[in-house]
Amino acid sequence: MEWEAVIGLEIHAQLATKSKIFSGASTAFGAAPNTQACNVDLGLPGVLPVLNEGAVRCAVKFGLATRAELGRRSVFARKNYFYPDLPKGYQISQFELPIVGKGEVEIELEDGTTRNIGVTRAHLEEDAGKSLHEDFHGMSGIDLNRAGTPLLEIVSEPDLRLAKEAVAYAKKIHTLVRYLEICDGNMQEGSFRCDANVSVRRPGAPFGTRAEIKNVNSFRFLERAIDFEIERQIDLIEGGGTVVQETRLFDATKNETRSMRSKEEANDYRYFPDPDLLPVVLDEALIEELRGQLPELPDEKKHRFMEQFGLSLYDASVLTASRDLATYFEGVVAAAGGEGKLSANWVMGDLSGFLNKEGKEIGESPVSPEQLGGMLVRITDNTISGKIAKEVFEALWNGEGASADEIIEKKGLKQITDSGAIEAIIDEIIGNNQAQVEQYRSGKDKVFGFFVGQAMKATKGKANPQQVNELLKKKLAG
Secondary structure, eight states, X not given: OOOEEEEXXXXXXXXXXXXXXXXXXXXXXXXXXXXXXXXXXXXXXXXOOOOOHHHHHHHHHHHXXXXXXBOSEEOEEEEEOOOTTOTTSEEEXXXXXXXXXXXXXXXXXXXXXXXXXXXXXXXXXXXXXXXXXXXXXXXXXXXXXXXXXXXXXXXXXXXXXXXXXXHHHHHHHHHXXXXXXXXXXXXXXXXXXXXXXXXXXXXXXXXXXXXXXXXXXXXXXXXXXXXXXXXXXXXXXXXXXXXXXXXXXXXXXXXXXXEEEEOOOGGGGTOEEOTTSOOEEOXXXXXXXXXXXXXXXXHHHHHHHHHHHOOOHHHHHHHTSSHHHHHHHHHHHHHXXXXXXXXXXXXXXXXXXXXXXXXXXXXXXXXXXXXXXXXXXXXXXXXXXXXXXXXXXXXXXXXXXXXXHHHHHHHTOOOBOOHHHHHHHHHXXXXXXXXXXXXXXXXXXXXXXXXXXXXXXXXXXXXXXXXXXHHHXXXXXX
């Protein structure tokens, strides 16, 4: 019998609040070590935590977006464990009564099929600090800037069976928190990171013993780590060994997971309600206020793009993967007079190519939606050809003009649409290339491309390609 993997993800999304979850210290990234940790974050005697309302609002928005049960009364608990970068000796988290209960998200797989993946819970907690192991000559440094940063830990049901499904789910959550603007999703800075619980079993058998792969901060590494762990466990069991419950780290250089420590059970953490924090009680007025603030969500936007602009499922999925990209695309369509498919082709093609080449995000594009849309209008009204448009786009990108019209005028790029002028050029080409004419008329259709190339060369690419083709066919037939 074949083996089957059982995968669940725990995603830690750093919430986009300016201050920490229980103190007024800044959450800004990149400050010098230990300059953004106040007395509360350090756990000094006599200090008291005060809950950040902004973190609560972020959590409720996520719950509403995933059609989840909202914890009308949630409780903060102390999760006790020792680690050098945990100053208090415990982490304030939520256990029995989280702020967000069961929900679900729909993921789309590579073959176009969809699956609903259950969300077990999403709870608020504070982040720990960070241990630094470089440049300390055999010692470790501790940076407590991150201590107390608000996190939403999103725990999936063990519904995932393949590494690719896990990546699709993680990407969907990543898209969702960015749409909601509750997390910037920056994986390089640790704002969005995943723990993967992986076990294997025979299909239909009870769940096997799981190993947890900790703190994976890229989708590519997540897939590689899960695939490796599945194979490791299968090889271990088939070799007569036993999988032990433990926490493992993924080594991207060696493309393997390695043991970090034995995995604790919930009772090892000795959870108990934090005596310094009151229960969080959500009233209906707040919930309805936040429901009214929800943006159009990715799935809704994707289906609207398909209906409104006639896009394929693939195109709509790509264009709605990022809220900023979707907004840019709609701006292009508006400026292009509603040309949805043409706009999609240029945004996903040339624009994305230029952005990738220079390592820019869509918000950093030097070509605005209005500029790109204005250029597309000149394609549809036959002022320029698609080929010339590439030259115009590059000029826009390099700041050589404020609009496509200005560049077209300045560079003399208007398409030649005068049939008489094109016909005269074709007559001259045919007259100078009688051998190729005879070849074409004897059935060698490929020679037609030669004539098209000569015509475009003679007009410096400015002739209307459709007119060139039609006139050539007419002339060569006679």
